[in-house]
Amino acid sequence: MTLTIYNTLTRRKEPFQPQESGHVKMYCCGVTVYDYCHLGHGRSYIVWDIVRRYLQWRGYKVQYVQNFTDIDDKILNRANAEGTSMQEVSERYIQAYFEDIRRLNVMDASEYPRVTENIWVIHQLIRELEKKGYAYAIDGDVYYQVQNFSEYGKLSGRSLEDMQAGASGRVDSEESSVNKKHNPFDFALWKAAKPGEPAWDSPWGKGRPGWHIECSAMVRSLLGDTIDIHGGGGDLVFPHHENEIAQSEVITLKPLARYWMHNGMVTVNGEKMSKSLGNFTTIRQLLNQGVDPNAIRLFVLQAHYRKPLDFTKDAIISAENAWKTLKEALLFNSKLKNFRLLPLAMPNPYVESFQRAMDDDFNTAAALAVLFELAKELRREGNLLIHQGKTDTPLETIEQQWQTLVHLAQVLGLEAVLNEEADTKQEDLSNADIETLIQQRQDARKERNFAEADRIRNQLQAVGVILIDKPDGTTVWHW
Structure with a gap:
């Protein structure tokens, strides 16, 4: 079977072929650390966690990098409102990120670069863009000259005529900066310092990086000119990822990423969950309300990663009930004395069905169907054993079914809390x-x-x- 991935750049599924046999370089855009992560963030990082886990299960060594944006207007606004510093705010919410996301059994990235730790590599990239005629400085600001890059818009499928500068709300919305630009589509690479704001020395005077240049610089510094997979939320296709391509590819003359992957948004009543709309629920709120972390993972995995996922109370309750069913099957070994841990038998029709689903652009909904089919079989056998004391199915077959379920559940990250709970029961x-x-x-x-x-x-x-x-x-x- 061949793993295929939907590539946003080509708008089709493509067979996965990394640059280096057996090795995958993967970068995903991280959070801007000014508040607690909401469920939309949780979905994104669960999705990339599953992609990484499955690639590792398929035998690849995965180098996974995820950044923290620790300098941004939103961080500064929070610091000013609290009377604290940008560093204090960002440090607090970086720690909160780890607390929340680890409770969802998301594995740590290989590296977590921070923008403030990469100012020099950002300077270096901007200087190269200037030398090649793709950047220009005005009054301490530096802008990327979009019209000089003939392929601008190839990721999002937009033409310059369709675009508006600052479409994301994250770049140069002030009238003064718009008036400085050669073209309204140009975006900031470096921003001149404002009174009272943190700033770094640079060839253009004191200031701080623009949003998009950060990821281009960190990808190149840590992973090289071309990576295998670049991931992020669907809201980052334009302008963030479009601008990353523009910045990186004119310097390296190579593709920034071979495969561009984007997860769908978590919605509430059809609207994207976001802090700006005020319709968000944080991961911490859900967990502190007693929602099982595995139920949250199931809620995310029940839909294909590229599709919208609507958040409702009923949907979470349904996911909790589904987890109870799966958990009972995962604990099936406690129903039998001397239950053996056997090697996973191959060929295995359940493993083959699971792999077929995941090879089809990480179709977790279909993969979960395989797990629940196993759970249903184990529940039936368990009921027979409890009520009749025996079953016609050979014990070795039942053991293999349970072993297969545990193995496949681990690929989807559905084991950590389970094991803690099982250990607690035995101790109590x-x-x-x-x-x-x-x-x-x-x-x-x-x-x-x-x-x-x-x-x-x-x-x-x-x-x-x-x-x-x-x-x-x-x-x-x-x-």
């Missing part, structure tokens, strides 16, 4: 403790103390012990 109650509580419940029922009997059942259920009262008056249990 021994089998002897459980049998003692069941006997106490039986005694309470005989004495018609049903409130006490219910209390014991609920106590056991809270740690994952399920009781089944048999017609003959006995009670059996399982995790």
Whole structure:
């Protein structure tokens, strides 16, 4: 089977072929650190986490870089409002990012470069653009001359006539800067210092970088002239990624990225979830409300990464219920004594179906269907074992099904919280403790103390012990 990826640049699915056999260079645009991450950010970084995990599962060594934008108007506005510094604000929300995203079992990137740590490489790139005639300086500002790059617009499919400078709201909206430009489409590479703002020395005077130049400089510095995959939200296609291409490719004369990938937005009532619209829910809010991190991953993975994903209370509840079903199957080994951990048997039809789905542009919805098919089979076998004490399916077959489920779930990052929970259960109650509580419940029922009997059942259920009262008056249990 061949992995295919939808390439935003070519607008079609293409077979994946990295530059270097067995090695993938991947860069994804990170957050601007002035607030807590919302669910839209969570979706993006879960998506790139899955892409990375699957590539590694396919045998690739992945070098994954994700930046932090730690100098920006929004950070400065937050610092001014709080009476603190840009560094204090950015440091606080970088730490908050790690706290929240790690709870979602997103693996750390290989590197997390910060803009403020890469000022020199940004200067270097701007100087090269000047020498080649693609940048010009006016009163301490430096702009990219868009009309000099004949391929401008090839990623977004826009012509210059269709574009407006600062379309993202992140670049040069002030009238004074517009009047300085040779062309309204030109965008800032370096911004002259304003009173009271942090600034760095440069060949053009004190100032700070424009937004787009940051990623071009860090990609080139850490990963080289051409990378294999460049990822980001769909809202970054224009102008951010369009401008990255313009800045980088006129210097290197090589493609910036072989494959451009963009995830769809999380929407609320059909509108993009964003801080500017005030319709956002943070990752931290959801987790602190008791939503299981794995349920959030399932919510994200149930839709194809390129499609919009509508956030509703019912959708989260549905994802939580789905996780309970999957978790029960992942814990199936606790139903059988001496359950063996076997090597994954190949050929394996479940693994083949999973790989077929993921090879089709990371179709996680179809891949999850394979996991839930396995979960359904294991639930059926578990019910037979609990109620009848036996099953016609060979034990080795059941063990292989469970092993396959655990293996594939790990590819989708659905294992970390599960393992912690399973360990906690085993530590909290021994089998002897459980049998003692069941006997106490039986005694309470005989004495018609049903409130006490219910209390014991609920106590056991809270740690994952399920009781089944048999017609003959006995009670059996399982995790």
